[in-house]
Amino acid sequence: MKRSAGLLLFRRGPHTDDGPEVLLGHMGGPFFARRDTGAWSVPKGEYEPDESAWAAARREFEEELGLPPPDGEAIDLGEVRQTGGKIVTAWAIEADLDPATITPGTFRMEWPPKSGRLQEFPELDRVAWFPLDRAREVIVKAQTAFLDRLAEHSP
Template structure:
């Protein structure tokens, strides 16, 4: 079986308190009451024949309803999440007002086995986090992206 693949963009900005990253809280009823492990790099699945960089930019637009920012893309590599999905990410320095986001939606059966379809936002909110706080809330495997960004920032 082929692994599912996702690609995304991790926006970062420099503040007096250090670097901050923009994360999205996963939408839908399964994540509604969770904080730790419920925040993610804005990302989405792509087919193996679609270049990951193009998928990352497309998914940013779909997830946040905004065009992906221009700027130098810092490759953050890949991680394998606990469910087996492989996520590729790039960091891009940009500032974005979380209030300007209009998230895409998905449909799922809710409540379970009810036969009713309900629509939910892909991300129900986005916010800026300092790296320490981001490590507390991000999907566990994705914390490697924060470490790689911090390493890149300390060299720059």
């Protein structure tokens, strides 16, 4: 069974009554290029059993965004099982980040299918801050549980 781990950054909204905003990444590559709903995710990646989920979450953050993971208190958001069966573990950390500063990692795949041509695509083609309500509309469905768990921890 595949396992992924990631870090969900959050920051407080500009008004005291606003809940937190979360940083999500839009999945890169041709399958998600024209999709919005269900195409955004916690920055995350797969790891092997000999690596801890926490170490993988920090490593994948840097690989996917090209920036070191922020320091700070980590809130354990637990696990979710996505539709394809992958188990995702996530932590939330309060930090601010300018999406313009990311340098996404890349992956290679055959595209178009059966063409024999390998093309390189960004892991995340864009990153943006979302209020929780809007994030719930665009994030991979199973990952909405992370947003709910974060909201339970936010004052």
